Amino acid sequence: MCDRNGGRRLRQWLIEQIDSNMYPGLIWENDEKSMFRIPWKHAGKQDYNQEVDASIFKAWAVFKGKFKEGDKAEPATWKTRLRCALNKSPDFEEVTDRSQLDISEPYKVYRIVPEEEQKCKLGMATPGCVNEVTDMECGRSEIDELIKEPSVDDYMGMVKRSPSPPEACRSQLLPDWWMQQPSAAGLPLVTGYTAYDTHHSAFSQMVISFYYGGKLVGQTTTTCPEGCRLSLSQPGLPSAKMYGPEGLELVRFPPADTIPSERQRQVTRKLFGHLERGVLLHSSRQGVLVKRLCQGRVFCSGNAVLCKDRPNKLERDEVVKVFDTSHFLRELQQFYGNQSRLPDSRVMLCFGEEFPDMTPLRSKLILVQIEQLYVRQLVEEAGKNCGAGTMMQAPEEPQPDQVFRMFPDICASHQRSFFRENQQITV
Known part of the structure; x- marks a missing residue:
């Protein structure tokens, strides 16, 4: 989804609220404005005043689009949301020895963490920077909300999921590769393009890595040129409309048994329950396509995704191009010409939670x-002689020429289209 507030960070928003002096008890803790107090009165207290004690939490819910006037008031849920956001954000640390929770007007104290301290905690950190989470910081109610695509009735009150992104942020819809003119074997035929040429097999294989709580739990390389289905198990009753063509390679999610945290393991298994139909993937020399079939929400990142600084939700049953191979190769040429950094070759799918966002991976x-x-x-070869964050010196024989010679039609500025023009998806 594309945040209607333009992806403004919690840090910026919260500083503005503190400086506004509009919320009782929300004040700076020190003159340096590096720490602040936030009121933390329990809703069950006799002197609890929702308009006063829940005002900052309500403001956050309004800002995030989770509450509007006329909705049922859920002060406990508002508080959970902001607490979860604070705990998960790398911008904040609770200062427990300054917090006062057993007084008549309780409050917590948080420190604003300088960005230089955060290192690889934010954004699309490399897999090596991803650390294992030891416990889930979100409340159970928020986890429940993140998991499941809503029914119409669920949009009342606090249960609000991600809306469809505005047109400016939506990727172009593509014809459904998996459903086009099925052959006798039940697999699609793509017309107007020689998909299975000399280099097709090299691009059709995908390396798929699974991370639970930031820890690598499984990795596989696909071999089926028609693509694969990420799911938990083989469907009992094959149905092309429900699960995609029968001939697709099945790539199973690793079991949650290896997750050390019991709570994280429990919530992950609950999320599994909404991923039955899974996600379809297809890779070719044009790029990587994805089609979400499952009930659970899926968010993505990749070089073909339009909105790179905010959550990108995959709409159910829509085919989206998330990686553009031609674009990557052009960036690789620029890298070898010392004009840019090594391009990112990864597509990331995040199940049940908004992504990308400011939450640590x-x-x-x-x-x-x-x-x-x-x-x-190609990335591994390019990185052999280059240190992290530095430019590689151009080799004696320029690598861009090698790329052009190998894939002239891919590197051309106007390559042939893999799909027919803008036809609607049929499912």
Whole structure:
């Protein structure tokens, strides 16, 4: 989804609220404005005043689009949301020895963490920077909300899921590769393009890595040129409309048994219950396509995704191009010409939680990383002689020329279209 507030960070928003002096008890703790107090009165107290004691929590719910006037008031849920956001954000740390929770007007104290301290905690950190989460910081009510795509009735009160992104942020819809003109074997035929040429197999293979709570729990390389289905198990009654063509390779989510935290393990298994139909993936020299079938929400990142600084929700039953191989190769040329950094070859799928956002990757329940095998090999080769964050010196024989010679039609500025023009998806 594309945040209507333009992806403004919690840090900026909260500083503005403190400086506004509009919320009783929300004040700076020190003159340096590096710590602040936030009121923390329990809703069950006799002197609890929702208009006063829950005002900052309500403001956060309004800002995030989780509450509007006329909805049922849920002060406990509002508080849980902001607490969860504070605990998960790398911008804040609770200062427990300054917090006062056993007085008549209780409050917590948080420190604003300088950005230089955060290192690889934010954004799309490399897999090596992802640490294992030891416990889930969100309340159970918020976890429940994140997991499941809503029915119409669920939109009342606090239960509000991500809306469809505005048109400016939506990827172009593509014809449904998996449903086009099925062959005798039940697999699609793509017309107007020679999909299975000399280099097709190199680009059709994908390296798929599974992360639970930021920890790598499984990795596999696909071999089926038609694509694969990420799911928990083989469907009992094959149905192309429900699960995709029968011939697709099945890639199973690893079991949650290895997750050390009991609570995280329990919530992950609950999320599994909404992933039955799974997600379809197809890789070719044009790029990577994804189609979400499952009930649970799925968010993504990749070089073909339009909104790179805010959550990108995959709409159910829509085919979206999340990685553009031609774009990657052009960026790789620029890298070899010392004009840019090494391009990112990864597609990330996040199940049940908004992504990308400011939450550390180690806090995400299920992340799946997808790379085209051949593109991954190009990245590894390019990185052999270059240190992190530095430019590689151009080799004696310029590598961009090698890329052009190998894939001239891919690197051309106007390559042939893999799909027919803008036809609607049929499912």
